[in-house]
Amino acid sequence: MNRNANKAWLYLLPAIVLLGAFLIYPLVDVLIYSVEEGYNFASQTYTGVGGYNYLYVLHDPYFLQALKNTFILVIITVPLSTGIALVISTGLSSIRPLRQLYQTIYFLPYVTNTLAVGLVFMILFQRTEYTDGLVNLMLGWFGAGPVDFINGPYWAKMFVLCFYTIWVVLPFKILVLTSALASVNPDYYRAARVDGTSRTRIFFRITLPMISPMLVYLVITGFIGAFKAYGDAVALFGTDLNAAGMNTIVGYVYDMLYGDSGGYPSYASAAAIVLFAIVLTITCINLLVSRKQYRD
Amino acid sequence: MIRNDEFAARQRGMQRRRRAGKLVTYLGLSVWAVVVLFPFYWMVLTSLKSYGAYNAEHTPVFFTLAPTWENYRQAFTAVPLGNYLLNTLIFSVLTTAAMVVVSTLAAYAFARLRFRGRNLLFGLFLSMMMIPSELVVITNFVTITNWDLRNSFLGLILPSITSVFYIYLLKENFEQVPDELYRAAKVDGTSDLKYLWKVMIPICRPTLITITILKLIECWNSYIWPRLITDDQAYYLVSNGIQQIREEGFGRENVPAMMAAVVSISVPLILLFLTFRKKIMQGASQGGIKG
Numbered sequence: 001m002n003r004n005a006n007k008a009w010l011y012l013l014p015a016i017v018l019l020g021a022f023l024i025y026p027l028v029d030v031l032i033y034s035v036e037e038g039y040n041f042a043s044q045t046y047t048g049v050g051g052y053n054y055l056y057v058l059h060d061p062y063f064l065q066a067l068k069n070t071f072i073l074v075i076i077t078v079p080l081s082t083g084i085a086l087v088i089s090t091g092l093s094s095i096r097p098l099r100q101l102y103q104t105i106y107f108l109p110y111v112t113n114t115l116a117v118g119l120v121f122m123i124l125f126q127r128t129e130y131t132d133g134l135v136n137l138m139l140g141w142f143g144a145g146p147v148d149f150i151n152g153p154y155w156a157k158m159f160v161l162c163f164y165t166i167w168v169v170l171p172f173k174i175l176v177l178t179s180a181l182a183s184v185n186p187d188y189y190r191a192a193r194v195d196g197t198s199r200t201r202i203f204f205r206i207t208l209p210m211i212s213p214m215l216v217y218l219v220i221t222g223f224i225g226a227f228k229a230y231g232d233a234v235a236l237f238g239t240d241l242n243a244a245g246m247n248t249i250v251g252y253v254y255d256m257l258y259g260d261s262g263g264y265p266s267y268a269s270a271a272a273i274v275l276f277a278i279v280l281t282i283t284c285i286n287l288l289v290s291r292k293q294y295r296d
Numbered sequence: 297m298i299r300n301d302e303f304a305a306r307q308r309g310m311q312r313r314r315r316a317g318k319l320v321t322y323l324g325l326s327v328w329a330v331v332v333l334f335p336f337y338w339m340v341l342t343s344l345k346s347y348g349a350y351n352a353e354h355t356p357v358f359f360t361l362a363p364t365w366e367n368y369r370q371a372f373t374a375v376p377l378g379n380y381l382l383n384t385l386i387f388s389v390l391t392t393a394a395m396v397v398v399s400t401l402a403a404y405a406f407a408r409l410r411f412r413g414r415n416l417l418f419g420l421f422l423s424m425m426m427i428p429s430e431l432v433v434i435t436n437f438v439t440i441t442n443w444d445l446r447n448s449f450l451g452l453i454l455p456s457i458t459s460v461f462y463i464y465l466l467k468e469n470f471e472q473v474p475d476e477l478y479r480a481a482k483v484d485g486t487s488d489l490k491y492l493w494k495v496m497i498p499i500c501r502p503t504l505i506t507i508t509i510l511k512l513i514e515c516w517n518s519y520i521w522p523r524l525i526t527d528d529q530a531y532y533l534v535s536n537g538i539q540q541i542r543e544e545g546f547g548r549e550n551v552p553a554m555m556a557a558v559v560s561i562s563v564p565l566i567l568l569f570l571t572f573r574k575k576i577m578q579g580a581s582q583g584g585i586k587g
Contacts, residue, residue: 007488008409012417015402015458019424022455026435027427033434088328091321098322104570105329107577108336111569113517115535116558119542120335123342123551134338134356167332175581228430231519238543250430257434258524265434272431279428 033269041263053270066247074226081166085173093181110171118235121164125149180214216290227279249275343555350552367556374546380537388515394457403466424460437524447528462507469503506579534561
C-alpha cells in the first residue's frame with residue numbers, strides 16, 4: 001500500500017511542481033507585490049508596506065478610463081450576445097436541412113486567431129486618406145455620413161469593439177444553447193401541441209425555463225470573459241491602447257508590467273487584484289440572483 | 297360539409313404561415329452566416345488584389361479580375377512570417393505534448409491509485425480552476441525573467457503546460473473504465489505504467505484527441521504570454537508577428553500583404569477545424585477556451 005502511495009505521488013509530481021511554481025506561488029506573490037510600496041524592478045527592493053499601490057491605481061486616469069471602457073463593453077456585449085445566440089440557436093433547432101452547414105459556419109470564429117481576424121475588421125471599418133472603407137460605403141447606401149470607426153469618436157470605436165467582441169464570443173454561446181435546446185424532452189412539446197398551445201407560449205413557458213440553467217451559465221461565463229477583454233481591443237486599435245482611449249483593465253495590467261510604460265509590477269498586481277475583486281463580486285451577485293429566481 | 301371546408305381552409309392557412317415562418321428563419325440564419333463569413337471572404341479577396349489595384353480603389357470593390365500571389369511572396373519574404381509560423385508550430389506541439397503527458401499521469405493517479413489525501417488534493421486541484429491567469433501572469437513574468445528564460449522556448453512553454461481542466465476531464469474519463477480490468481491486469485502482474493499505456497490510453501483515446509486539439513488551438517492563438525516573454529523577433533509567435541506587421545508593416549502601409557499574412561495564419565486552424573469538426577465542437581461545449 002505504501003509503495004502504491006509513493007507511486008501515486010510520483011505520477012502527480014510533474015503536475016504538482018508546475019502548478020506550484022506557476023499557479024500557487026504566483027497567487028501568493030501577487031498579493032505581496034500589491035502591498036510593497038515603491039518597488040524597484042531592477043534592484044528588487046521596496047520602501048514600505050501599505051495600500052499606496054491601490055490608491056495610485058484607483059486615482060490613475062488611465063485606470064479609470066480602462067474601468068469605464070470595460071464596464072461599457074460588459075454591459076453591452078453580455079446581454080446582447082446571449083440574446084442573439086438564443087435567437088440564432090432557436091432558429092437553428094427549428095430547421096432540418098442545411099442545419100449542419102449553418103452550425104459549422106457559425107462556429108468558425110471560435111477557431112480563428114483573434115488578433116489576425118481583428119485586422120480584417122480594422123480594414124473593414126477604417127477610414128483612411130485613400131478610401132472610406134467598406135462599412136462606410138454601406139452606410140453611404142443608407143445616406144449616413146462616413147465615420148472613422150478606428151481613429152474617430154469614442155462611441156464609434158466602442159461600437160466596433162462591441163461588434164467584434166460579439167462576433168468572437170457568439171460561436172461558443174450558440175453551441176451551448178443549441179445542445180441545450182436539443183436536450184429538452186420532446187414529450188413536453190408534443191403535449192403542448194395537443195393542447196393547441198401557441199408557439200410563442202411554448203417558447204416562453206417550456207423552452208425558456210428548460211434551458212435557463214444553461215442561460216445562467218452563459219451569462220456568468222460571459223461576464224467573466226468580457227471583464228477580461230483585451231486581445232480584441234489590441235487587434236482593432238493597436239498595442240498603445242491608452243493613446244487610443246480604448247484600454248481595458250487587463251490591458252492596463254499588462255501596460256503597467258511591460259512595454260513602454262511598464263516596469264511597475266506592484267501597480268500591475270494591485271490593478272489585477274481590483275479586477276479579480278470586481279469579477280468575484282459580479283459572479284456572486286449573478287449566482288444569488290439566479291438562485292432567487294429558481295426559488296420563485 | 298361547410299365545417300369541413302372551413303377546417304381545410306384553416307389548415308391551409310396554418311401551413312402557409314408555417315412555410316412563411318420557415319422562410320423567415322432561413323433568411324435570418326443566412327444573414328448571420330454572411331456576417332460570419334464575410335470577413336473571411338474579404339481577407340482572401342484583399343490578399344489576392346495587387347498593391348496598386350487595392351490602393352487605387354477609392355470605393356472598395358467586391359471582386360477582383362486579376363488575382364495575384366505577389367502578396368503572399370511579400371508576406372513571407374519582407375517579414376519572417378515563415379519563421380513565426382514555425383515558432384508557433386514548435387511551441388504548440390511541444391506544449392501540447394507536455395500537457396498530455398503531465399495530465400495523463402496526474403489523471404491516472406487520481407482515477408486509479410489509492411493514496412492518503414487523494415480527495416483533498418483533487419479538491420485543491422479543482423479550486424485552482426478559479427484562479428484567473430491575469431493574476432498569476434505578473435509573477436510568472438518576473439520568475440521567467442529572473443531565470444533568464446526570456447526569448448527562449450522553455451520560457452514560453454513551461455508556464456503554459458498545466459491545465460487543471462484537462463486533468464479533471466481525463467480523470468472523469470479514466471474512472472469510467474471498469475475496475476475489473478485493472479484488477480485482472482494486477483493479477484497478471486502488469487505494471488501500472490504498462491496498464492496505463494496498453495489499456496487506459498487506447499480506451500480513452502477520443503477524449504485524449506479532443507483535449508489535444510483544443511490545446512493546440514489555444515496555443516496557436518495565445519498572445520499575452522508570448523508578448524510578455526519575447527521581444528526578440530526570432531522567437532515571435534504568429535499573434536505577435538501579426539501585431540508587429542500591423543504596427544511596423546512592410547515599410548509602408550501594405551494592406552494586401554497584411555491580409556496575405558492573416559490568411560496564412562488562419563488557414564492551418566481552419567483546416568484543423570474542418571478535419572476534426574465534431575470533436576472540436578463536442579470538446580468546446582464541455583469547457584470553452586474563449587467565452
